[in-house]
Amino acid sequence: MGIHLNVCPEGAARVSQKQHIVIVTGGSIGPWAHDQLEGLHPSCDYLIGADRGALHLIRSGYRPQLALGDFDSVTPEEREEIRAGSDQFITCDAVDKDWTDTELAYSMALERSPSQITLLGALGTRMDHTLANIHLLRKGAEIGIRSRIMDAYNEIEVISSTTEISSGPYPNVSLLPLTTEVTGITLTGFRYPLKEATLTIGQSLGISNVLEEKRGIIQIRSGLLLVIRSRD
Known part of the structure; x- marks a missing residue:
């Protein structure tokens, strides 16, 4: 209820x-x-x-x-x-x-x-x-x-559209789908770029990326994406 x-x-x-x-x-x-x-x-x-x-x-x-x-x-x-x-x-x-x-x-x-x-x-x-x-x-x-x-140790958000993030105290950037799948993921400014990728629940492909530029762009076409920025 x-x-x-x-x-x-x-x-x-x-x-x-x-x-x-x-x-x-x-x-x-x-x-x-x-x-x-x-x-x-x-x-x-x-x-x-x-x-x-x-x-x-x-x-x-x-x-x-x-x-x-x-x-x-x-x-x-x-x-x-x-x-x-x-x-x-x-x-x-x-x-x-x-x-x-x-x-x-x-x-x-x-x-x-x-x-x-x-x-x-x-x-x-x-x-x-x-x-x-x-x-x-x-x-x-x-x-x-x-x-x-x-x-x-963490900064966590959920995104549903193109989002810009800036460099800061949390060097690691992990992406996890919050919906069954997230499609059209394209990363700009990251060490490990993705282009039109799809992430489904249970995959670890999006774990521990690193922002290489002062700003990075995360683009998605559909779904909800959990963005976790972290440090040890």
């Missing part, structure tokens, strides 16, 4: 301007997150804390515009700290909901029609939550909103 956003009594207002929304959720968060928040904050127009991710933001010196979730991973005292430290506080019943806190936060972000969404704390030791969060990126890709998940 799906949950509608109105399971929470208050909704985030829809806006018309393009925004960069950053979501911090309750997965694995370490010292790396502070550096990434510092780098993201100048371009961040709207900050969302999901469940314990909101507590991390507040204790790192940030005031989220929105904190939401069932808050079952914080104490009552921490919950009040989150409420006091956020512009808007939305709580949902921990039992009577079908979405994870991260999906709820991401869906509310999509409602604001931003230009891009970045998620921190969306990866961790729980592989079920990690995979579910990666699959969330499909929602943005299907409506043309570029989304990514970042941690100390």
Whole structure:
């Protein structure tokens, strides 16, 4: 079953301007997150804390515009700290909901029609939550909103059309199909180029490529492609 956003009594207002929304959720968060928040904050127009991710933001010196979730991973005292430290506080019943806190936060972000969404704390030791969060990126890709998940070692996004990526701290670039197959894959600026290639689920052909130029182009004709940039 799906949950509608109105399971929470208050909704985030829809806006018309393009925004960069950053979501911090309750997965694995370490010292790396502070550096990434510092780098993201100048371009961040709207900050969302999901469940314990909101507590991390507040204790790192940030005031989220929105904190939401069932808050079952914080104490009552921490919950009040989150409420006091956020512009808007939305709580949902921990039992009577079908979405994870991260999906709820991401869906509310999509409602604001931003230009891009970045998620921190969306990866961790729980592989079920990690995979579910990666699959969330499909929602943005299907409506043309570029989304990514970042941690100390990875930057992950799902693409459905031609996409440009730039060189950065993650030297390895791997391509994995999120649909049964992805067709017409052409790579420009990579060490191992592809031209009109097709990738199907279960293939490892797209693993561990390297960007040779300052910018690289990934073109696809059909399907959804998982682009994972990583470092050891």
